[in-house]
Amino acid sequence: MISGLDRAVRHIGHLVVDWVWKLGAATRFTGYVLSRSSDSVRRPQLTLNEIYFSGTLSLIIIVVSGTFVGLVLGLQGYETLKRYGSADALGTLVALALMRELGPVVSALLFASRAGSAITAKIGIMKATEQLTAMEMMAVDPFARVLSPTFWGGVISMPLLAAIFSAMGVFGGYLIGVVIIGVDSGAFWSQMQASVDLREDILNGVIKSAVFGVAVTLIALFEGYDAPPTAEGVSYAVTRTVVTSALAVLALDFVLTSFMFTGV
């Protein structure tokens, strides 16, 4: 019984020590990525390539998902608002839900699954096939040449993708509410315009998505860089990226929402 308890305590101890080690390594990794960012500015083509890799290639999933989320939101919102005789407020409901929450959060989750997993796989395979080491031996810093531009590419892409997601969601809401159900078009747009605040709603949404972009891209890069150089190692790293990013996005969303919208 004592030895079982002893084993359990040791196991927990190992887990804690491993976690602290990983946290330390991730912090140092973040420091390297940020301190080697000058090349991303000096050679904007490197960052633009990564915006294409993370952002442009995620457009399809963002556009389609945004539209469908808007369609569902419009349908559900209409059914609820109709009970209270407020169907005209459908535009407000759709816009606020998307810009404050669904836009940044859902697009970040989609970004983690599409771009985050791709980044981890790319960096993990580059490491496993010694491409990063080869770069170092050619006196080219992989942090400056690959990791930092990828980071900034992700950070820039994320708010743009969230904005596109929200815009497509509003379009979906309009399509279902105005075009199909028959809510008044003027009421839909004017109520939305009157109730959506630039700073309170749109800017906060942009800040949220930028924070999610930082978190997801850093997690994706670190997991790829930290992955054991084997097929199995890279595969686990990709899974960890998606799971950790999703949890991080949801946790950060709660914290940010607490500060932004409830005055905590």
Next chain:
Amino acid sequence: MHARRDDLRTFEPETPSTLPLVSADDLIELRDVEFRYDSRAVLSGINMTVRRGQVIGIMGLSGSGKTTILRLVGGQLKPTRGTVTVAGERIHELGHKDLYRLRRRMGMLFQFGALFTDYSVFDNVAFPLNEHTRLPNSMIRDLVLMKLHAVGLRGAAHLKPAELSGGMARRVALARAIALDPMLMMYDEPFTGLDPISTGVISNLIRRLNDALGATSILVTHDVRESFEIADYIYFVSAGVIVAEGSPETLRNSADPFVRQFTDGETDGPVPFHYPAAPYERDLDVGRGA
């Protein structure tokens, strides 16, 4: 399955005339180098000198510490003790900038090429030129084609690494490694997994390019035939120590049991066939009543 250090005959140096000397002609010098990974000694008491212009072979079993020596010379690892001097500079004491300045004069061929898979053959070879020079595109193009021509693959410039055979990928990686005309070339198991023709081609290129560039080469391998053919001097490493060294001719006639076992490919000798284990009879319960 590694030879234990006490299994090996103590190394006795050859006649002084065949040993490399420590002088201005020496490009690389390792002195009393020890490298530990956690508490495990990977290398200990390594003394090695590489003269300019030579092709040096480092041979030994897998896991004996050969590649670690290469990584110490390239500044990827720092020795736990001792010094690693490259071109007069202690590479393990250099800062990031100085290390990269020195690495610009080095080239390394990795075991499987380590080509950038998203780039074409041309772009792979152009990579170091684009990163380190401000030459016009037309000149870079000419240089890349010249390097590819030197390895016989000018016609493959437009291909992607996935379209190349193992031997071709190794040659492209070689063209990339020599793009900046390095003073030092390092080869990490360049013959692994290659067919005899490709092995011969790579082996020939290593020697030919070394002489044409006026470079110095370190060749880490366990391919006896090729390294004895092209190397000027060979070190045998086992279990992290140098157990024999000399010119290929001397080693070919050596009576050292390790050298003999390694070069003749014998299954038993100083490097035992069996991994250390409990007595066979005990494991099989021989002698215990039915």
